[in-house]
Each structure stands twice: as structure tokens, then as C-alpha cells.
Amino acid sequence: MSNKGKILVVDDDRLVLATLTHGLAQAGYEVIDADNGDDAILLAREHRPELALLDIRMEGMSGFDVAAYLREYLQIPFMFLSAFADEDTVTQVKALGAVAYLVKPLDIHQIVPAVEAAFAQTRERQPRAAEEPAAMASTPELQLVSVAVGVLMHRYSLPRGEALARLQQMAEGGSLEQQAQRLVEAVELLALPGAVR
Secondary structure (H helix, E strand, O other): OOOOOEEEEEOOOHHHHHHHHHHHHHOOOEEEEEOOHHHHHHHHHHHOOOEEEEEOOOOOOOHHHHHHHHHHHHOOOEEEEEOOOOHHHHHHHHHHOOOEEEEOOOOHHHHHHHHHHHHHHHHHHHHHHHHOOHHHOOOHHHHHHHHHHHHHHHHHOOOHHHHHHHHHHHHOOOOHHHHHHHHHHHHHHHHOOOOOO
């Protein structure tokens, strides 16, 4: 079967995640899956999917947090899948610029066409984006510090400013980027299958 594209699927409900992963793989997509926001960001950085399908309400980082990171640092388009359709949620979805918003419960036969439409939509935009200089993207060092700050925010329930201050304390005289690298590598090790938690 031809590979129609690479998609990151994130949902903290293992059954939903397994169903989506299986259904999208059957439809010809290369699927990367995660059941939490931290892993989703690490996998997105490593695999650079063309699209992300995100659950909104998850333990720790929400789908909104992941989406904001994907948009700011990786320029990866995303769509949301959620059981919630209240006004606040819809407003946030629009503000973040999601390519689609699907409300659960959904059947995989309803999701595949939405994913196909999202891929078509993002590919139309790509030629224009490719003409922009690569310098538009932020530096890898900056991305690394941002991920490390996000990890600390999540682990210790800190606001962004305090998490950055904690990272600076941890670096003590050393480079902030090196400390961020160490922290992100430690999290990546924990995310490996069979890692002791």
C-alpha cells in the first residue's frame, strides 16, 4: 500500500489511540502515536510528521499545548479530536489555527476523509512555504530550551517564567542549551519502551 503521508496521533485513551492508529495505517498512512503531550513533542521533533491529530484534554500537557508547540517551533499543521464542543474549546481551536476539529465519538470511516482533506489542504500551502528562507525557523537551541521549559512546567506544575528560572538554576554557570539538552535527553530515555519509570 502506498504511503499517503506521515501523521502523529495523540490521545491519552489507549483504546481510541489503538483504533485511530490501526484505521489510519490501514488507509495507507505512516502513523506515529503517543498517549501524552510530552512524548508527542519529542516524537514530532524526531519524525517531523506532515500532520498531527490531537486529543484536547489529556493529563499533563493538553492538546492545545502540543498544538501551540507544533505551530511555533516545527510548523506542523494539526487537527483536533475531542469529546468537547463547548464555546471556549471551539474558540481556542480557531485561535490556534487547526486545519480541522472533529467531535467524538467518531467512526474511523469519518476520520479518514477528514485526514485526507487536511493533507490536501496542507500540501496546497506547502509550495509557498518552501519559498520562504529557512532562517525563518527558530534555532534548534531555542527549541531545545523551550522543550526543557515545557518539561519542567509539566513535571512541577510551574508557570513558564518559574520553569525557565529553574532551568537557569540547574545550568548554574554552564550553558542553558547544554542543560536543556541533558534534560530533554533524560526525558527521551524515559520515553523508550521498557524504560524504568
